[in-house]
Amino acid sequence: MTYLDYSATTPTSDEVLDTFVKASKHIGNPNSLHKLGVEAKNLIAASTKQISDILGVKPEEIIYTSGASEANNLALKGIELYKNRGNHIITTELEHSSIYGPLNYMTEHGFEVDFVPLKDGLVDTDKLNEMITDKTILVSISAVNSETGIRQPIEEIGKMLKDYPKVIFHSDITQAVGKINVDLTNVDMASFSAHKFFGIKGIGALIKKENIRLEPLIHGGKSTTIYRSGTPTTALIASMAKALRLANEKIDDDISKVQKLNDKLKANLKGYENVYINSNEYSIPHILNISILGVKPETMLHALEEDDIYISTQSACSSGNISKAVMALTHDEKRASSSIRISISAKTSEEDIQNFLKSFDKNYQRLVVKK
Amino acid sequence: MKIIKINAIWCSGCLAMKKTWKEIEKEYPEIEFITYDYDMDEEKIKNFNVGDILPVTILQKNDHEIRLIGEKTKKEIIEAIENLNA
Numbered sequence: 001m002t003y004l005d006y007s008a009t010t011p012t013s014d015e016v017l018d019t020f021v022k023a024s025k026h027i028g029n030p031n032s033l034h035k036l037g038v039e040a041k042n043l044i045a046a047s048t049k050q051i052s053d054i055l056g057v058k059p060e061e062i063i064y065t066s067g068a069s070e071a072n073n074l075a076l077k078g079i080e081l082y083k084n085r086g087n088h089i090i091t092t093e094l095e096h097s098s099i100y101g102p103l104n105y106m107t108e109h110g111f112e113v114d115f116v117p118l119k120d121g122l123v124d125t126d127k128l129n130e131m132i133t134d135k136t137i138l139v140s141i142s143a144v145n146s147e148t149g150i151r152q153p154i155e156e157i158g159k160m161l162k163d164y165p166k167v168i169f170h171s172d173i174t175q176a177v178g179k180i181n182v183d184l185t186n187v188d189m190a191s192f193s194a195h196k197f198f199g200i201k202g203i204g205a206l207i208k209k210e211n212i213r214l215e216p217l218i219h220g221g222k223s224t225t226i227y228r229s230g231t232p233t234t235a236l237i238a239s240m241a242k243a244l245r246l247a248n249e250k251i252d253d254d255i256s257k258v259q260k261l262n263d264k265l266k267a268n269l270k271g272y273e274n275v276y277i278n279s280n281e282y283s284i285p286h287i288l289n290i291s292i293l294g295v296k297p298e299t300m301l302h303a304l305e306e307d308d309i310y311i312s313t314q315s316a317c318s319s320g321n322i323s324k325a326v327m328a329l330t331h332d333e334k335r336a337s338s339s340i341r342i343s344i345s346a347k348t349s350e351e352d353i354q355n356f357l358k359s360f361d362k363n364y365q366r367l368v369v370k371k
Numbered sequence: 372m373k374i375i376k377i378n379a380i381w382c383s384g385c386l387a388m389k390k391t392w393k394e395i396e397k398e399y400p401e402i403e404f405i406t407y408d409y410d411m412d413e414e415k416i417k418n419f420n421v422g423d424i425l426p427v428t429i430l431q432k433n434d435h436e437i438r439l440i441g442e443k444t445k446k447e448i449i450e451a452i453e454n455l456n457a
Contacts, residue, residue, distance in 0.1 A: 097381035104380045107389045115387050322424050324383055337423070 002309040002355040006196075007146055007175060007287055007343035013198040016243045020200060023238035030232045031221070040234045044224060047241035054248050055177075055207065056184055063206045063227045064237055068174040069098035070217070071191030071206035074228065075170045076102040078214030079138050080109075085166055086135035087111045092123060092152075093328035094145040096172055103140075116141075121150040121329045122282055125160055138168050143182060143190075144175035147314055147325035147341055149279045149287025151180070158186025168212060174204075178247030179286050179345075180255065188212055194236075199243030203236035254346035259285040261344050261353055268357050274368050276335055278326050288342045289326060291335040295367045300340055303367065307359040312341040372402045372455060377416055377427040379409035384442035385426045391445045399452065430455050 003011070023043060028036030030044050045059070052059040065071045076089075076099065087110050091099060103113050112135075116128045123141055132139075139161060144151050154171045161169045170189040176182045178197025184190055184207060193204035208214060208227065220229025224237075247254075262285035269275050269290055278289040292300055297313035304311055314323040327336035342356065376392065378385035396404055407416050409425055421427050428439040430451050437451045 093383055093387075095383065100383045100386050101380045104378075104382070104386050104389075107386065112390060113386055114390075115383075 002307075002352045004342045004344055004348065004352065004356060005310045005312050006345040006348070007149075007341065008312050009195050009201065010198045010345065012195070012200050013243065013246065015246060016199055016239050019242040020235045020239040023235035026234055030224075030234060040232075044232055044234055044237050047238045048224070050241040051205070051244055054244050055182070055190075057207050058210060060225070061207055061210055063208055063225045064223075064232065065191075065204050065206055065228060066202055067195070067204035068096070068172065068191045068193035071193075071204050072096065072098040072172055073102045074206050074214065074217050075189045075191055075208070076106065076138070076140065077217060078227070079168060080106075081213050081215050082137045082168070083110070086133075086137040088133055088135040089113045089138045089140065090116055090128065090131055090136060091140045092116055092118065092142070094118070094121070094148070094150060094152075094325050095140070095142050096146060096174070099140055099142070099172060118328060120282065121145070121148065121280060123152050123157060125153070125157060128157065129160060132164055132167060134166075136164070136167050138170060140170040140172070142172040142175070144173075144180070144284055144287075145325050146175045146287070147323055147339075148289045148329055149175075149283035149285075149343075150329070151176070151282055151284050154187060155183045155185070158188075162186060175287070176284070178244060178251070179258075180284055181251060194240040194243050197243050197247040199240050200236060203233060203240045205240070250346075255285065257346050258344055258348070261285075261348055261350070262288055264350075264353055265342060265344075265357070269360070272364055272368075274364075276330075278330060278335060278339055280329070286344055288344070289323075289339055290342070291326065291330075291332075291338045292340065292364070292368065293334055293338055295338060297338060297340050299367060300363060303363040304356070304359050307355070307362075309356055309359050311356075312343065314339065314341070372399075372430065372432040372452070374402055374404050374452075375419070375429040375431070376404065376406045377409055377419065377421055377425065377429075378406060379425050382409070382425045387442055388426060391443075391448065394445060395448055395452075402452070432456070 026040045028040040030041040048059045117124045141152050143154050158169050161167050168188045171187050173190045174192045177192040188209050190207040195201040214227050216227050218229045223229050224232045274293040276291045322337045323339045326339045424441045430437040432455045
């Protein structure tokens with residue numbers, strides 16, 4: 001099997017699974033006062049410390065969630081507490097549906113949303129600066145777009161937004177964590193999910209700086225924080241800490257490796273007349289988005305699947321055949337309706353790339369040239 | 372005149388047009404505005420042959436219809452309203 005869909009999800013690593021199994025033997029509820037509870041609580045505290053050290057935040061700033069979608073919902077809907085300060089939110093056209101979903105909902109409840117223009121896929125920071133009004137309370141910009149891999153300068157944006165103490169800066173860092181180094185110094189809230197860095201599906205977190213207050217989505221007793229009730233998932237938390245540590249310990253070497261594989265893919269794919277590379281110089285090497293004019297993305301996807309090769313068409317959470325992200329980037333409907341995403345990781349081998357290129361060439365000749 | 376808007380909660384173009392619709396609905400009180408959700412109102416929208424691009428805006432008056440596909444500016448919508456009214 002040649003798996004090139006790491007941005008959709010990653011296979012859980014054996015070491016992470018091992019941690020999950022071992023941590024599951026701690027049967028106590030971390031909120032119980034007896035020693036079984038204390039053991040579980042201590043394990044959560046150690047895991048939280050590890051995650052917070054890697055991300056450069058405080059342990060109490062981590063709110064565990066079921067994943068990034070819940071974290072995004074909590075960050076956005078949770079700011080309702082600040083509605084007395086204003087109702088204006090700014091975002092981009094390169095966000096995940098779990099950003100647009102809550103924002104669409106919130107516009108039905110008195111909020112107003114504007115989109116900051118992009119320049120070659122990057123947020124136009126001057127325009128962003130101009131768009132902030134005395135009603136603006138939130139700016140939500142993802143660190144890396146899942147379809148094109150474009151990386152936004154969130155450090156720079158966060159720094160600029162510090163001039164506006166009333167504005168909270170949220171970033172969906174799901175496609176960045178474990179892949180690239182992320183500096184959260186000037187980010188007020190950040191969402192991510194473990195299954196994007198070889199962790200288990202069903203666990204993620206919202207980083208929320210301690211000066212921010214949020215209305216919980218799930219009310220109830222105090223869990224690991226007051227912002228998300230429910231029995232703390234000890235084993236999932238421990239497994240996420242392990243996954244993050246493993247991803248982080250050789251992150252720079254992994255980036256170099258992935259970059260080389262990406263370069264090879266790009267160099268080969270550029271040779272095809274009907275192929276356009278949509279990812280640009282701002283994209284992380286883990287994601288390569290291309291358009292193949294004249295072929296429906298799903299036709300190419302299934303053709304590659306016949307050779308046991310797995311890629312994506314567009315973000316797994318949208319519908320229809322047009323990629324909004326590619327459209328926002330290229331302003332070309334043909335390219336937006338014929339794009340595929342190849343997403344790789346440090347676990348991708350040279351052989352995987354060769355397999356893909358061989359199958360791609362065969363299917364290109366069949367679907368494009370001889371059509 | 373009737374304007375049918377087909378949106379989805381995950382659709383960024385639908386979100387981007389919210390402000391515009393608010394203004395238009397205020398400026399054209401005589402128009403009947405109907406909103407359907409692409410995922411939740413499947414039964415109601417099945418006869419509209421909605422394609423792959425959202426939002427879809429359908430302007431209807433008597434037997435005439437204008438269809439706008441994708442995100443549109445306020446100017447484009449007003450032009451469509453005036454064309455149908457002409």
